[in-house]
Amino acid sequence: MSSLTEIRDETPPPLTDAAVRAAAPRRNRWPARLDVLQSLSGLFLALFLIAHMGFVSTILISHEAFYAVARFFEAAWLLGKPYPALVSGVVAVVLAVFVLHAWLALRKFPGNLRAYRAFAEHRERLHHGDTSLWWLQLWTGFALFFLTTVHLYGMLTQPALIGPFESADRVWTGNLWPLYLALLFAAEIHGGIGLYRLAVKWGDLAASRARLRRARQAFSAFFIALGLVTLAAYIDLGRAHADRAGERYTPPATTEAR
Amino acid sequence: MIRLFRKAPDSGRPRRLTASVLRHNPADPASAPHWQDFVVEEAEGMTLFIALNEIRATQDPSLQFDFVCRAGICGSCAMLIDGRPGLACRTLTRDLGERFTLAPLPFFELIGDLSVNTGKWLRGTAERLRTWVHAAGRPDLDALEERMAPELAEAIYELDRCIECGCCVAGCGTAQMRPDFIGAIGLNKIARFRLDPRDTRSDEDFYELIGDDDGVFGCMSLLGCHDVCPKQLPLQTQIAFLRRRMAALGF
Numbered sequence: 001m002s003s004l005t006e007i008r009d010e011t012p013p014p015l016t017d018a019a020v021r022a023a024a025p026r027r028n029r030w031p032a033r034l035d036v037l038q039s040l041s042g043l044f045l046a047l048f049l050i051a052h053m054g055f056v057s058t059i060l061i062s063h064e065a066f067y068a069v070a071r072f073f074e075a076a077w078l079l080g081k082p083y084p085a086l087v088s089g090v091v092a093v094v095l096a097v098f099v100l101h102a103w104l105a106l107r108k109f110p111g112n113l114r115a116y117r118a119f120a121e122h123r124e125r126l127h128h129g130d131t132s133l134w135w136l137q138l139w140t141g142f143a144l145f146f147l148t149t150v151h152l153y154g155m156l157t158q159p160a161l162i163g164p165f166e167s168a169d170r171v172w173t174g175n176l177w178p179l180y181l182a183l184l185f186a187a188e189i190h191g192g193i194g195l196y197r198l199a200v201k202w203g204d205l206a207a208s209r210a211r212l213r214r215a216r217q218a219f220s221a222f223f224i225a226l227g228l229v230t231l232a233a234y235i236d237l238g239r240a241h242a243d244r245a246g247e248r249y250t251p252p253a254t255t256e257a258r
Numbered sequence: 259m260i261r262l263f264r265k266a267p268d269s270g271r272p273r274r275l276t277a278s279v280l281r282h283n284p285a286d287p288a289s290a291p292h293w294q295d296f297v298v299e300e301a302e303g304m305t306l307f308i309a310l311n312e313i314r315a316t317q318d319p320s321l322q323f324d325f326v327c328r329a330g331i332c333g334s335c336a337m338l339i340d341g342r343p344g345l346a347c348r349t350l351t352r353d354l355g356e357r358f359t360l361a362p363l364p365f366f367e368l369i370g371d372l373s374v375n376t377g378k379w380l381r382g383t384a385e386r387l388r389t390w391v392h393a394a395g396r397p398d399l400d401a402l403e404e405r406m407a408p409e410l411a412e413a414i415y416e417l418d419r420c421i422e423c424g425c426c427v428a429g430c431g432t433a434q435m436r437p438d439f440i441g442a443i444g445l446n447k448i449a450r451f452r453l454d455p456r457d458t459r460s461d462e463d464f465y466e467l468i469g470d471d472d473g474v475f476g477c478m479s480l481l482g483c484h485d486v487c488p489k490q491l492p493l494q495t496q497i498a499f500l501r502r503r504m505a506a507l508g509f
Contacts, residue, residue, distance in 0.1 A: 027466045032508025035475040035501070107471065108478055115435040122364070122434040125341030130481045131431050201479040202502060204495045209481075 034104055039198055041101035046191045048094060053223055056167075057230045059237075063164035064251050070162040087159035095152045102145055109138065129213070130200075133193050140190035147183040151176075165241055165249040172238025173245040177231065184227040192220035273300040273356055277309060279321070280361040283370045293359075296321075306346035306360070307335055310372075322371035330488060333423030336363055337372045343425035343486045346372075363428040365437070376424040383440060387467050389447040391457045406455065417450035417496065419489050426483035426493065438472045442483035442493045445474055449496040452503075464500075465507050474500045 058065040073090065074082035110116035123131050154170070155162070161170065171177045196216040199205050205212060241247070275298050282291040296313045307325055314321045326332040328347045335346040338361040340354065366374035383389075426442040433439045448468055451457045468474045477497055484493040 024466075026462075027469050029469075029508045031470045031473075031475045032465075032505045036505050036508065110435050118434040119431055122431055125338065126429060126482060127341065128429070128480075128482050128485060130479075130485070134431060134478060134480050197479055200481060200494060200498070201477075202498055204498060209494075 034107070038101065038104035038107075039201065041097050041104065042194045043198060044097050045094075045101055046195050049187055049191045050223070053226060053230075057226055059164060059167075059233050060230060063237075063249065066164050066167075067249055067251050074160075082160075084160035087162065088156050091152055091156045091159065095156065098148060098152065102141070105141055109142075133196075137190055137193040137197070140186040140193075143182065143186045144190060147179060147186055150179060151183060163249040164237065165244075165247055168234045168237035168241055169245045170238075171231070171234040173242050177235055177238075180231055184231065185224060188220050188223040188227060192216045192223075195219065274298075275300050275309065275351055275354070276357045277313065278357065278359045279371065280359070281321075281371050282368065283322075284368050285370065300351050304351045306339065306349045306351060306354075309351055310346060310360075322369065322373045324373045331421060333376075333421035336376070336423040336425050336428070336488075337361065338363060338428065343428040345423060345425070345488045348488055363424050365427050365433055366424055374424070376422065379424075379427075380422050380443070383444050384447070387440065387444050387447060389444075389451060391451065391454060392459050392463075393456055394458050404456065410453065410455070414450060414453050417446055417453070417491065420446055420450075420491060421489060423488060425486045425488055429482035429486035431480045431482055432476055432478050436472065436476060439476045440468065440473055442487075442491075442497065444468070445477070445497050445500055446491060446493060449500055452500075461503050461507060465504055468500065469504050469507070474504050477501070 055069050056066075058069050071082060073087050074084050075086050076082040110119055119135075123135050154176075161167075171180060193216065196212055199212055200209065277296045277298065278293050279296060280291060281294050283289040296317055298309050298312050301308070307328055310321070310323050311325075314323075323337070323346070324334040325347060326334045330345050330348040333345070336343060337346055338344075338359070339346070339349055340358050341361075343363060346360075360372060362368055362372050362374045363376070366376050366379055369375050420443065422443060424443070427433050430439070430441055433441050445468065448464055451459070452461075452464060470476070474497065479494075479497070481494055484491075487493060
């Protein structure tokens with residue numbers, strides 16, 4: 001009885017705004033983290049795309065140059081003998097980031113037919129550059145789900161088969177050139193728009209948007225052009241090497257040493 | 259001079275404009291959305307607001323559209339002009355073709371023809387985002403207000419220029435897909451109260467209001483809002499700023 005009386009006698013603390021806020025459950029912090037992760041994973045993939053184009057386009061310099069780049073990642077210069085599994089490791093990391101980015105980006109896709117139609121009609125009537133760009137970003141992203149997966153799986157499972165003849169045979173005799181052609185356009189357009197979007201999403205860049213747009217167009221145009229010339233070089237080499245498809249490339253210096 | 263390069267002589271006759279208006283009265287069960295053409299003779303310095311009033315006065319008194327100020331201040335006459343959100347009173351007919359379309363703003367509840375209920379949505383958004391100064395205590399109405407640096411007052415006023423016309427929400431791709439998205443109006447309001455030194459709320463408090471995919475993280479930065487805002491508010495910089503502040507709280 002005495003304890004009940006004590007309870008009744010206690011005066012409740014005044015209910016202030018701060019007290020209400022402190023008592024309410026805090027809003028989840030994951031939306032903030034996911035937003036940052038989406039941007040960071042996209043930035044990583046765009047930078048990888050640039051570096052990747054730098055590596056594969058060394059075929060335009062010479063067969064030896066591309067061979068040297070391919071072997072560099074097997075780390076024979078460091079570990080004494082080549083470890084193609086290291087290439088698989090790099091591919092696995094890229095694949096993981098790619099899957100993460102795709103999963104995060106899916107949150108932004110129209111979730112049902114009503115949303116899809118609402119956006120499509122909006123884009124059609126507004127005639128607004130950045131809105132139309134997002135549609136392009138969405139569809140190139142959707143295409144990349146499939147195109148990139150095929151390419152990455154090949155690199156993951158056959159890391160040793162990267163070299164002038166090996167890659168050229170894969171492109172031509174392996175019939176992968178149509179996939180690489182589509183992948184080139186989808187990746188470079190998507191990457192260019194993505195980098196532009198990152199800038200306007202996080203930066204104070206309203207005044208320099210026109211310049212950013214030109215930079216985006218230049219980015220996509222440059223890498224598509226470089227990619228087309230590079231792919232043409234692999235196709236050319238692949239056709240010339242078709243009757244000896246499967247033969248591994250050995251650099252001239254090694255041949256002379258033998 | 260070759261005839262081809264000679265400037266066509268100005269006939270001196272005013273253009274005959276055809277406004278194709280999307281009409282529908284949701285209160286009338288027999289009404290179905292349809293386009294109706296109205297022809298008006300263009301006058302010097304004519305705005306869409308003037309053209310619409312002329313149509314209503316001389317051709318069809320049942321045509322519904324909103325206006326109050328005629329000067330781009332009240333935000334009532336926002337509509338889709340050739341598919342793009344804009345204010346009828348700030349749109350000169352000379353900037354349009356001889357034929358153009360007028361439609362109500364999407365996203366908002368349709369009252370009839372070109373009139374939409376932006377107020378209902380804005381009221382809900384204001385209550386949801388608690389867009390008023392949250393002062394520390396009961397204000398003393400007899401005391402002088404705290405002084406504020408002119409630069410800060412101007413920065414607040416810059417964001418307070420929003421006339422709540424709804425153009426930014428109608429121009430927002432995200433809002434079309436996700437009706438619960440607060441849009442640039444809501445985010446701009448939060449940016450405005452965040453600047454205000456009289457408001458005691460912290461970034462943690464603002465995160466409670468906009469820290470999810472219906473708030474700042476839902477914005478996909480398509481910038482339709484920024485590009486159609488008739489008051490040229492710095493929406494891109496404000497949304498990017500809020501995103502940085504709110505994202506920092508996630509770590």
